Amino acid sequence: MAENPVKEVRVTPIRNGTVIDHITCGQALNVIKILGINENNIYSSISVGIHVSSAALGGWKDIVKIEDIEIDAKTAAKIALVAPDATISIVRDYSVSNKYKVELGEKIVGLARCSNPNCITNKGEPVEPEFKVISKYPMQLRCCYCDRMLTNISDNLL
C-alpha cells in the first residue's frame, strides 16, 4: 500500500470570525488578553497556535482564530503593540472578506496606560495616555507626558 503524505492540520478553518496570523512568537496569550477573552465570556470556539513555523516571518509565529467574532480597529491597534507584524483576516462563510496588516502610527493614544505610577496621566486627569513609538523591534514607547519608557506593555494595555 502506497504511503499517503502526512498533512498536519494544527488549526482548522473557521466559518465566520477572525484569524489573527503572524503574531510575534510568544504573544498569542497577550492577544487573547487584548481580545478580553476569559472564563466568563467564551461563547464560541477559539484556536490558539503557539510556536508555529512561519515562512513569512522566516521563523516562528503564533496564530489565533476566533469564531463568530469580528474584531474592530481599536482592538487591531492594540494587537499591533504586542505583535507589529500581525495580519487580521475577517472570515465570512469560509471566505476571507477583509484582510489587513495591523498598523502602528507614530503616536499611540488611549491604548495603554503609563507604567510610571507618578505620571500625571495616572492621576484622574481628563487626558488619554499618549506614547511616541521609539522603536518597533523591540517595541519601545515613550510617554508623551512624563517622558518615561513604557515597561511591560502587555500589562498596561487599556
Next chain:
Amino acid sequence: MDLYHKDVVSIMDFSKDDIEGILDMAEKMVPYAKGEKTKRTLDGKILGNLFFEPSTRTKLSFESAAYRLGCDVIDVSEMSMTSMAKGETLADTIKMVDAYCDATVLRHPYEGAAKLAAKFSDHPVINAGDGAGSHPTQTLLDLFTMRQAKGSLDGLNITLVGDLKYGRTVHSLAHALTKFGMNITLVAPESLQMPKDIIDHLETGGCHPVSKTFLEDAIADADVLYVTRIQRERFPDPAEYQKVAGTYRVDNALLENAKDDLIVMHPLPRVNEIAPEVDNTRHAKYFEQAANGVPVRMALLNAILGGEL
C-alpha cells in the same frame, strides 16, 4: 528660536543654539537683575506662580524676575489652599488660572504635569519642576553659571553626584550636557543610579557617561562637580532613605585633589552633602548659581511675554 508665546516644558525642546541664545539674553539681564538698571518691559502683564510643592529659590527668583521687569505676580503656594484639595483636576485649575494670567509657572509633584498644563492653557506654561521629571529653567541657570565660570560649555568634564534617580535637576541637566559634548561622570549609590532610559537617551546623543562608585575617583579630572541632595521626600520607604543618606560629602579634604579651577555646584537646598567649610573656597559656586536664577528667568519671561530690552 523665537520664544514668544512658547511653553517651556522640557530642555529637550531646545537646541544648543536656542540655549546659547537664552544664556546671551540672560547675560544682558544681569545689571537689571541686580537692580543696577531698571526697565519695565513687561508692564501690565500678570504671571501666575503655581507651586504645589515646596520651593524657595525657584519661586522667589521667578517672582523677583517678574517684578524686576514690571510684571505683576499672583501665586498659590499650597495645594491645600486651592480647589484641588476639593478634588478639582489640574486641568480645570489651569484653565481657570490661564484666564487670569499672561503666563503660568507650575511646580507640581507629578511627572508630566507641565505638559498637561500646556495642553489646557492658551497662554505659555513654564515648568518649574514636575515630580522627579524635569526642571528646565534650573538647567538653564546651571549652564549659565558654568559658562560664566568657564567661558565656554564645550567639552567640559562634569561629575554628577548624589541622587541621580529621583533628582529632576540632574535629569534635565544631563540631557542638555550632551548638546555641548561634555564628558559626564556619574557617582551615585546603587539604588539611586541615573534611570536607564536617560542613559540610553544620552548615548543616542553621542554621550557615553562613565559610572563610578567613589567620589574620590571622580574628582581629579573634573571641571565641574555638580552635587545633589539625596531627597528624603522621594523615597517610598524611609528605611531605604536611611541606607543611603550621607553617602557622599564634599569637604576641603576631598577638594585637595581637585583642579584649581574646579567649580562646585548644587541646586540647593543642601543638607550635609557639602560641608560649610567649602562655602568660602574658590570652588564654591552654588550661591552664585542660585542668584543666577533671576537673570535667566528674566530672560525667559521677557522673551516669552514679548518684552523689548
